[in-house]
Amino acid sequence: GQQLNQSPQSMFIQEGEDVSMNCTSSSIFNTWLWYKQDPGEGPVLLIALYKAGELTSNGRLTAQFGITRKDSFLNISASIPSDVGIYFCAGPLTSGTYKYIFGTGTRLKVLA
Amino acid sequence: DSGVTQTPKHLITATGQRVTLRCSPRSGDLSVYWYQQSLDQGLQFLIQYYNGEERAKGNILERFSAQQFPDLHSELNLSSLELGDSALYFCASSVAGGTNEKLFFGSGTQLSVL
Numbered sequence: 694g695q696q697l698n699q700s701p702q703s704m705f706i707q708e709g710e711d712v713s714m715n716c717t718s719s720s721i722f723n724t725w726l727w728y729k730q731d732p733g734e735g736p737v738l739l740i741a742l743y744k745a746g747e748l749t750s751n752g753r754l755t756a757q758f759g760i761t762r763k764d765s766f767l768n769i770s771a772s773i774p775s776d777v778g779i780y781f782c783a784g785p786l787t788s789g790t791y792k793y794i795f796g797t798g799t800r801l802k803v804l805a
Numbered sequence: 806d807s808g809v810t811q812t813p814k815h816l817i818t819a820t821g822q823r824v825t826l827r828c829s830p831r832s833g834d835l836s837v838y839w840y841q842q843s844l845d846q847g848l849q850f851l852i853q854y855y856n857g858e859e860r861a862k863g864n865i866l867e868r869f870s871a872q873q874f875p876d877l878h879s880e881l882n883l884s885s886l887e888l889g890d891s892a893l894y895f896c897a898s899s900v901a902g903g904t905n906e907k908l909f910f911g912s913g914t915q916l917s918v919l
Contacts, residue, residue: 724905735807735895735910736848743905781847785904791861793838793908795848 697782697796705802712769714799716782725765726783726793727756736781740767774803808832811896811911819919823884826914828896830877834909836860836902837879839871842893842913854879855902886918 699716706712716725724743728736740751742758742765749756757766765782782796808831818824830837839851850863854873865871868886873879883890893913899906 726907728910733893733913733915735809735897735912737807738907738909741907783848783908785906787904791853791902791904792850792863793853793906794850795840797847 697784697794699780699782699796699799701799702797703800703802705804706772708772708774708803708805710772712772712776712801713766714768714780714801715764715766716796717764718784719763721762721787722765722784723762723787724784725756725758727754727765727767728781728783728795730779730781730798732778739780769801772801772803774805777801777803807909807911809896809898809909809911811894811914813914814912815915815917817917817919818886820886820888822886822918823882824886824916826881826883826894826896826916828879828881828898828911830879830896830898831909834898834900835877836899836906837873837877838897838899838908839865839879839881840895840897842895844892848895851881853902860902883916888918891916891918 727739730736740756747758753770755768779798810829836855838853840848851865853861871881895913897908897910
């Protein structure tokens with residue numbers, strides 16, 4: 694079935710480094726949502742994107758809606774230990790079924 | 806706090822049993838979504854309701870069913886439970902359930918089937 698692929702799967706970075714991750718799909722999306730999930734907790738919405746090419750920031754986080762509408766990118770600047778967690782992209786399938794599917798996730802670990 | 810309330814937070818039961826998970830959406834949200842997350846896995850879409858009506862269905866097992874009530878809260882019923890049903894079950898809500906929505910998630914119900 695339809696899948697959103699995220700890369701990298703996991704990454705270790707040093708505190709203070711910038712982080713980049715992406716999400717790709719085989720079909721077009723009209724909305725991209727980025728979430729962060731801490732262990733045992735529900736995903737928390739970070740950024741929502743609605744137009745191709747759109748660039749939106751939320752503090753140290755910046756996300757972009759790819760111009761092909763088949764991908765999206767999330768950047769975290771100057772990472773801190775509390776950035777640890779799993780980052781998911783999500784979006785609604787465009788087949789009219791309103792199914793919001795989630796990506797495979799990027800697990801971020803920050804070394805102090 | 807997302808404003809989405811899920812109860813119970815933890816549930817331990819035996820194989821073959823039936824359980825009900827409850828979700829209250831954010832105030833003003835008409836749509837509810839259910840997701841299953843197995844250990845270290847992504848979120849699998851189960852089902853979506855909008856204003857009491859089923860709107861979209863994912864890979865939900867026949868042993869599972871859900872409904873959304875007139876007061877907009879939703880329940881997910883899991884029956885004939887198997888060990889493999891152990892997972893985190895999340896509910897999310899959005900305003901209208903369309904394709905440009907923001908989904909807000911509850912803190913989940915951890916189901917353990919022994």
